[in-house]
Amino acid sequence: xxxxxxxxxxxAAARLPASGxxxxxxxxxxxxxxxxxxxxxxxxxxAAETRAHEYDLSSxxxxxxxxxxxxxxxxxxxxxxxxxxxxxxELSSKEIAVSTAWLRASSPPPPRLVDAMFGSLLLLLxxxxxxxxxxxxxxxxxxxxxxxxxxxFFGCPLKFRAKRDALVFxxxxxxxxxxxxxxDLLQTLLPSLDERVAKTRGNGFLDEVRRAIAKRMSxxxxxADKVALELETSARTLQRRLAxxxxxxQALLDDVRHHAARRLLGAERIEIxxxxxxxxxxxxxxxxxxxxxxxxQTPKQWRAARGAI
Numbered sequence: 001x002x003x004x005x006x007x008x009x010x011x012a013a014a015r016l017p018a019s020g021x022x023x024x025x026x027x028x029x030x031x032x033x034x035x036x037x038x039x040x041x042x043x044x045x046x047a048a049e050t051r052a053h054e055y056d057l058s059s060x061x062x063x064x065x066x067x068x069x070x071x072x073x074x075x076x077x078x079x080x081x082x083x084x085x086x087x088x089x090e091l092s093s094k095e096i097a098v099s100t101a102w103l104r105a106s107s108p109p110p111p112r113l114v115d116a117m118f119g120s121l122l123l124l125l126x127x128x129x130x131x132x133x134x135x136x137x138x139x140x141x142x143x144x145x146x147x148x149x150x151x152x153f154f155g156c157p158l159k160f161r162a163k164r165d166a167l168v169f170x171x172x173x174x175x176x177x178x179x180x181x182x183x184d185l186l187q188t189l190l191p192s193l194d195e196r197v198a199k200t201r202g203n204g205f206l207d208e209v210r211r212a213i214a215k216r217m218s219x220x221x222x223x224a225d226k227v228a229l230e231l232e233t234s235a236r237t238l239q240r241r242l243a244x245x246x247x248x249x250q251a252l253l254d255d256v257r258h259h260a261a262r263r264l265l266g267a268e269r270i271e272i273x274x275x276x277x278x279x280x281x282x283x284x285x286x287x288x289x290x291x292x293x294x295x296x297q298t299p300k301q302w303r304a305a306r307g308a309i
């Protein structure tokens with residue numbers, strides 16, 4: 001590749017399918033291999049070298065939106081069509097934090113993937129607005145590393161060991177207009193994207209439930225009633241729809257907790273007791289028993305086997 005990224009070697013190392021339809025684990029493996037064989041700034045290079053005509057459909061819809069707010073909404077709506085991820089927005093009175101949730105991830109996203117993702121997002125907003133928009137800060141779950149490189153690219157303060165990877169912007173930027181706004185193109189593009197979203201939601205009900213569980217799971221065990229409310233349905237209807245698909249609420253809750261547990265225990269400096277709390281277990285012993293059932297070993301043994309801190 002023109003910037004020295006060893007894409008073919010990384011794809012072979014990750015055993016990506018020829019169709020290109022990789023699941024989250026394969027995609028992460030690809031980026032781990034890419035990061036190991038490329039310069040430290042490979043993610044940022046890839047973001048900078050990507051041209052508008054190379055954008056995926058969600059980015060294309062965002063680029064031709066009328067303003068920053070609509071662009072972020074379009075990315076959030078259509079991102080699932082382009083890979084196993086969702087774009088989340090957390091809006092407060094003064095700022096908006098944009099983060100990515102990876103579907104069925106059992107480990108943190110590779111650092112170079114995080115760099116590429118958020119580098120691409122920032123450049124899209126800058127290209128669309130025609131302005132050198134800068135975030136308020138860049139929050140990273142990783143330990144302090146590559147500080148000068150990241151500050152040079154993102155032009156904002158960095159916060160390491162954060163609870164999630166996120167770009168945080170001042171709310172006032174949401175109303176910045178886009179010079180690339182193209183209403184005619186959107187009129188042509190959006191109906192087909194909306195149709196694909198509708199099909200995805202129809203076929204991906206279980207993933208919707210998993211996402212709702214994950215959203216509610218922070219220091220509590222999310223009940224079926226709360227998740228049903230999140231999905232704008234009743235708990236009885238939720239259970240019936242799950243049964244029609246050969247599963248139940250408890251099985252999905254265990255599945256989400258299992259993947260989240262692996263991700264949390266794989267992160268640096270997260271205490272096992274804190275992981276248990278975040279997963280909604282009232283006692284550490286309960287978490288230990290559940291984890292032993294999933295992995296055949298205790299959280300401490302699992303973490304030690306992987307050299308995690």
